[in-house]
Amino acid sequence: MEAALLDKLRAIVGPANVLTGVDLSPYVVEGRTPEAAVFPGSVEEARSVVEVAGAAGMPIVPWGGGTAASVGTPARRAGLVVGLARLARLIEHEPGDLTVTVEAGMTVAALQSALRARGQWLSLDPADPERATIGGVIAANASGPRRHLYGTARDLLIGVTVVTGEGAIVRGGGKVVKNVAGYDVPKLFAGSYGTLGILVEVTLKLRPAPDAERLVSVGFDRLKDAGAAARAVTASDLIPNALDLLDAEAGRALGLAAAPALVVGFDGLLEQVEWQCAELTRLTAPLGGHRIETLSPDTWSRLVTAARSAFDAPAALMKLAVLPAAVAETMEQGANAARQRGLGTAWSGHAGIGVLYAALASPPESPEPGPIATVLGEWRALARAGGGHAVLEAAPLAVKAHVPVWDDPGAAERIMQRIKAQLDPLNILNPGRFVAGI
Amino acid sequence: MATLTDSRKRELRRELETVVSPGAVLSDPDELLVYESDGLTLFRALADFVVFPTSAEQVAAIVKLANRESLPFVARGAGTGLSGGCLPAEGGIVISLMRMNRILEIDYDNLLAVVEPGLVNLHLSWAVGPRGYYYAPDPSSQQACTIGGNIANNSGGPHTLKYGVTVNHILGLEVVMPDGEIVWLGGKTRESQGYDLTGVFVGSEGTFGIATKAIVRILRKPQAVKTVLAVFERIEQASGAVSAIIARGLVPAAVEMIDHLTIQAVEDAFGCGYPRDAAAALLVELDGLTVGMEAQAERISEACRDNGAREVRTARDEAERQLLWKGRKSAFGAYGRISPAYMVMDGVIPRTKLPYVLGRVNEIVATHGLRVGNVFHAGDGNLHPNILYDPRTPGEEARVVAAGAEIMKLCAAVGGSISGEHGIGLEKTDFMPFIFSATDLTFMQRLKSAFNPTGRCNPGKVFPTRKSCGEAGPVAYRPHPIEEKGLAQRF
16 A cells, blocks of 8 residues: 555554554455555544545455455455444443444444343344444344344344445434335445445344243254244244254254254243243144254354354355245255265255355365355255345355356346445445445 | 427327226326325325326336336325325326236245235235234225335334334335336345345335335234223323333334324214323233233233323223224324314334423424324334314414424434334425435435436435425315315215
8 A cells, every 4th residue: 555545544543543564464355465454433534534545546345343354256456444443332222212323343242232231132143243243244234043033134224324435424214213204225234245335333223132032942853844844833823033944964063962953042021932932842743843952042143153163164155045935945955966066065044034054065185166166056046946046155266266256136236236336436345345246 | 397288198198098008098187186196185296197007017118108208207006195205296197006906926835925016005914814914014094005105105004113114024026117127126035135125115205116016024913912001191101101111121013192182082083982081092002922911911001000000901802902993093084073174294203202202292383373183103203293273274274384394303303203104205305404414315316316317207206305396385275186076075
């Protein structure tokens, strides 16, 4: 990076908050080192940083906890990391309003602990909450098992403050739980991977903390039966807050007594949780359910990564969206496709939502991208055949060269490109990382 | 504003008829009158044509024709909107979707349905009801309003407190874009990739294109429902109880407040069993599992009693529950008993500001020499002050409009919003700066340009305008055009 630009950045945020050289190690993504990393301490500083970088044509990589930093098409130029670590305050929490406004760099764990102290919680449970930031979770649309009942960032986000690529501070939505004034700008930022603006402040809907919560696992001999059990739960009076399906490999990685398994969560009054656990047993037994066990509370946060944790160094991770009723079948077909090429897999997924996480084991010998790419292509075709799509969430660059990270968005591609062109006309925010070349 | 010569108009009518059918185009001024207003009769605007397509392809052909002629166009559902959002503010073509009202597919395994936009909201719940399912968003007009109109306005309703608004229930949309291209946004899967186009389309008030199919979620009906009525001597007590219910860890399906004046009107009209002398009543509905329902109802009752409720009772049976809800849902109609006219306001405030804001609303309206009845979604802070007035009294309507603007300013000042469910439409364009800066509005304008670069798709809406658009500005109260013609009356 040119010295003149560095000087300007240091003048804005203070020299201690600009990293260069070897200090950039934590921000290396897929072997690429950013040109610098800068940590604004206020919204205004963030705005100035973007303005200065934009004027110099320097691409900007918004950075929360870095948990999803490698998701996406590899950037042509590493650019300037704009870290949110210093924008991490809780701005306003009024329990009676069931809303909270926070700076985007606050970690999920820090926010949850502040909310729990006042009897509430944010019903969003992504992996790695100690590192993942609120802004990052929204930008990457990260979620966890409780999305079954409570939805994802789009359902909880009611207001945003963003710094645009042109250095403007824009507010969208508001601070009230119901609001149709103007366009729903917050929706646009959920899952936008930092390509439309840097989230600096967000307002979210909250829920009261439940009296009781329990996570139970029901083992099955066959994945197919577990899938049928998931459908039976969906069609019943039960109101689970999580309904995950794990194949034998993912189940073992999670330490379940029996797998394949259906892992089901319940919350509410204690008597409601207990009644539902009993009802679950009654419902699943005729379908082959056995070895019902109550899981420890720390299992919740490991569920969403169960598939990837089956392997020390998986060759690739793919996230597939399919119809809920097709979850078990997709898992079986996907695993077969890999097996035919001698590759191991592990699968977990949200059976009521139709979102699957698949991990592909590395080939035992020289890691040729060929078979890996073939399997990933077949997985994607499986998802597409059912009207869904697949995102390659992690893979070596050699594999990414063969398999596009993002799926084809079809005719909607043109609208997305026009949105990007309208809202980030300098094309300065995470250029080239997202869907449709955005 | 487009002006067409009579001969050009005749040619265009013939051309539109070849796209749809001869019986599906209106251009006679008498027939067009029906489409001059929506539920907010304060605004009116006359179209050049009203067209009734039956397919996405026909909608696309109409849109392309409009573009060729540089005519504005706007989609219209049942016309129950309350902000003038579906009015042809600059003339042109009204595309009525009322003949596209089929349910194309119901998939119980995947909890979704594919429907056309002209389908009446409640008809979807009727269709899936026998199998034990329903469609959750329940605007008060659900017997008449359409799914397409709900999508345009991101409609809410009493039960959105627990179940969310329309956007939380739409998975995908087939859309005729403002240039006539047919595009799918989202789909049947719960997650789509790229920008959340479905999410941002919902609530765009018809300015991003015309939805021609919607994939919506259906939910399983709850095992049990319980409705609690709490009666208060002072309105502040009722407001306090709302916050207390939330603070005690409960999210009821609905928490509705009905004030003294509204109780009077409702009791005069229907006799629903609300105590006439009460200052306010809360209608709280719980739903979910049978197990624990009693315990939760007891917690609600406690929260109400602790805040001074003089009476708390639970509906004993479905008939009593329906009667209590009838009072809430028919409140607007009941105002007709006590006032020649009323205007419904729609604003949102943080729940905890209810006691202050309700007091101020009453003061503001009194200052203008008017009366107000409040019946609203207290659980999510969505106010509906209904200002009563007599349109025959000169100047009274202007005072209503002025009081309305002050109430909107008040909502904005306490950190709220100028609309919770009725939309901006034509009515509130000039209030947008109360809550958005010029930069915020420019950002939204650019977003609109990504979908609707020519601005021909529903012009004059959402954004503040410097020029007022002829007939589209607020005018003195008149009945709906079809009432004037003696073709219909208000209930």
